[in-house]
Amino acid sequence: MLAQLAAEFPDFWPEWSIPYWLMSILRVVGGLVAVLLPAGGIVYLFLFKMMSFMQSRLGPMEAGPYGSMQLLAEVGKWMQKEDLAPENADLRIYRMAPLIVLVSTFLLIVVVPFGPQAWFTNFETGIFYALAVGSVSVLGILIAGWSSANKYSLLGGLRAGGQLIAYELPMVLATLGVVIQAESMNLNRIIEVQNTGEIFGIGWFGNPFIITQFVGFLIFMIAVQAELTQAPFDMPIAESELVSGYMTEYSGFRFLIFFIAEFATAGVFSFIAAALFLGGWGVPFEWFGWDNLGDVAWWMNFVGPVIMFTKMFALVGVIMWVRFSYPRFREDQLQTFAWKVLIPLALANTAVTAILKVVL
Amino acid sequence: MAPLSDDTTIKDGPSTDAPAALPGDGLREGIIDNLRSHIGEAIVDTKITPNDDLWIRVSTEAWLTAGQALKNAGFTYFCFLSGLDWMPSPYGTGEEDPDDEPKEPDTEIVQGYTGGETRFQVFARLTDLNRHVGVTIKADVPDDRLVMESWSHLFAGANWHERECHEMYGIGFDNHPDLRNMYLPGDFEGYPLRKDFPLLARMVKPWPGIVDVEPMPAEDEAESPVDDKGDES
Amino acid sequence: MTLTDRQQLSYIASQAADARLNVELETEGMTLNIGPQHPATHGTLRIICRLDGEQVVWAEPVAGYMHRGYEKLTEVRTFPQVTTLVNRIDWLGSFANEVPFILAAEKLMEIEAPPRAQVIRTILFELSRIANVSLFLGDLGVQMGAITPVFLAFRDREYILNLIEGATGGRFHPNFDRIGGLKDDLPKGWIEETRGAVKKLEQFCDTIDDLLFGNEIFQSRMRGIGIIPADIATDYGLSGANARASGIDWDLRRDQDIPLSYDLADWKVWTHPDGDSWARCWIRLQETRESCKIVTQLLDQIPAGPVMTKVPRIIKVPEGEAWVSTENPLGEMGYYVVSKGGLGPFRVKIRSASFNNISIVPWALKGVYVPDVITILASLYFILGDIDR
């Protein structure tokens, strides 16, 4: 019965249309899931468990089995807390700042494809858009730092501003290599190229750009680490010097938003990195005899997200692993590293890619 | 910029099993003679405890020059500087039975090693890191004007110690850059380490050690409160 | 004294910072209060920094938020009661605080502890050094955002604290030292347990070496930062690892005649020529290893015999003055005890290491950046109870 249904399903798939309102609801729900699920998963898996295990302890164990409900308990705690604001704070924008940071995360998820048809929007210039709205969070952080009327917050906000802008550039340049190789800025197209491509005639594994663009991948991940302000680049937060920097004055619900945004953004950036360098939602098309995006079977819309989430968690795992192992740089060392090492390297990478693209 | 020493693991720290040549009393006498040759009669008194330690008391005026002379003689390491109040405390330890006859408080000021004429003294300790010998240097603080020369330009570390001494004993230091309180609020009255400053913790509460064993009703109270139950045999 | 390039640069930076304060400023500086409630101040130290951008042009520590007036309290306590007070000066290495005070009282009474007590004292002294410095090594990472080392430090320090508790009854405040010896002998099985724990601590040192000291980021944060030349160090009375990191070969365990059993063991005094934050931290790492070595060697050499000499039940210390200082985990800690022949001391001057070590902060912080303030403070290593007493 089920097998029969499954066999017949592809036939009516193209005609199977969803009304616009349902589509909209699906997208909103999907967006919430794609942002909040990674955030929750990352916090539980990495922040609560992996970090604890790396420090030879168990982490939260009381709320739910193996402490799995701990995050919900924390959310409950934060919701109950008083919404505090410093006396001299610029209240309106002070309250707005966490939302701006969170909104930028939601804006980012819009272009991430989870399957051949499972996307929110299919921009032709998807990666350009992603890099552009990725910087919106800087505004939120700067606003938070300035409006808190706290010197630590101000220093943290300024550091964050300088750092995020400095690392935007290597990130853009690192993606440039991918864009040159894929000849497209559409993320779904980039994924398609990776899964249909071949390296020196071997197409069995596709062509995930992590192999040909390894330097670009490294630069991208370092830049992501800095964008996310995770150690060793966490000086805007720097709890031991700036007492959490721009987040110092936030409490309760607003802190929760910052907190969610931090880990949701880690997830979304890892989604993008997975799409750019790890072949995204796809499996090498050759395995199933697909030629292009149009051929991909319908079930990839359901398997794709699973693959995406797996890759995302793997990447976030590396980000968190680094975070829990390294001390942080100093602000000027970080800028030096960005401008004197990463950017020249990324430029060279782009140039080499471009030359090879033309030559080969 | 290259690191100052490239090797992060310097393997040849000096190693010794036994203490390097320990100072003898001859060395300590030599120190006194050396100091006397510089500040002359300003040395009022000295004391050597055999194979142990050395005290020198200098006159009030020579406090700074003595420090300078000692520093030049190799005592470069500044250990501490503080004050002494030789007046016996009028309050005791707060552990007196109120029923007892109040004892006449001892008011005689007796200075310790190397003597002295005044109630307050300052003392400091300097160490010679090469010869492994230390010296305690003392000076009287005149009773009518509790002010000494500051050592803070001689030993930078004396700055904080003099501030502490000023706040605790009320001894001033001339030419000290910044004689604010370290611990106490700026408008605090009194000098806590002076013996006539009461320790409130021992004043506000009665001593629980006062014997509080009610005697037998209709019995004479000559017996000691401690019963002989313990030596049961 | 010849200055290296780096030291000169540090001087130039601080001079530049000075000059900037003196000229008419077009921009306004910012005063940043680090503390008294701040994660980097290990308690309640407050550091007022005047900043130009993120560069410190002037800094001053404000101590005293934890002043407990121990020097006054000693005046109303008997000699055995004072030991419980001095336990709480440097609360991470508390046994080490008792020893110099007891030695000073013993010096005045002209008695000496029996050899067994001396060796056990030395072992406990070194164990409290390990407990203290291992926490420093872990905390060092936290000051720079690496959160893992501190948990490892807490885990491994626990082995030492268990030992101290097993022998003395108190984890943090042993109160085990008595005038004339020790309160009690070691419980059975303690020596074997100590051997195992010390091995674990040696492993901990290697882990920290790999995880933190070997890390290039850590090195770039610590190298050439907060250089303190030797003459400045002696001027301020820096002691312990801070002085040895400036190339001063001075260790009170070796360089004075003291009734502790350091001469029974074969160990090294480490010095480093640089005088920067890195040197200070590295010296402490090496010292922890040396302490492990001392403990392992002394465990084999505990002589049989009593742990207490004959002392009267009610201890009256003869009139006199005595100064005894020992090489405590934080540096030179000494007590100047004046006795008038009574039950309690007439005056006790407590010379604690952190007080001097932290008085150099205004000098050392000139011209550095805010993040370096944290690393320099961390590398100078102070404990609030040791500053304020």
Next chain:
Amino acid sequence: MPKVPGLIKGLGVTAGILGKTLKNGADTVQYPHEKEAPPIRARGVIALHEENCTACMLCSRSCPDWCIYIEGHKQLAPARRAGGKPRQVNHLDRFDIDYALCMYCGICVEVCPFDALFWSPEYEYSEPKIADLLHDKAKLGEWMETVPEAPELEAGAGK
């Protein structure tokens, strides 16, 4: 062997501990569910053996913090030997220790000439209010049950 960069080594250390924790379990103890036994000598709380106390005030007087409060009265106790005269003994009315003040130095236990005070390793007696930390002789007596035997001494311990 070429030197492994510290950055890689650091990642290796944390991964190693992660693996060890997964394999052998954590080094921590899940406190309310499982408890570590404190050492025999641990100074947890002071227990009072009331029968031995003669209200001699020695502990109260030697306490550096003045946190022991003793009251008593004299009364007649039956004679030790048959036909003897009734003895006069001190009866303890009040023996309070204020654990909010106590520094756990153990001087009172040491000075007690009649073996009435003991250290117990018991540690779970926290109270929500500081005032409730003033424990009376009934409470102190309950802790007598938890007082362990003194440990054996290490070889070579002399008298």
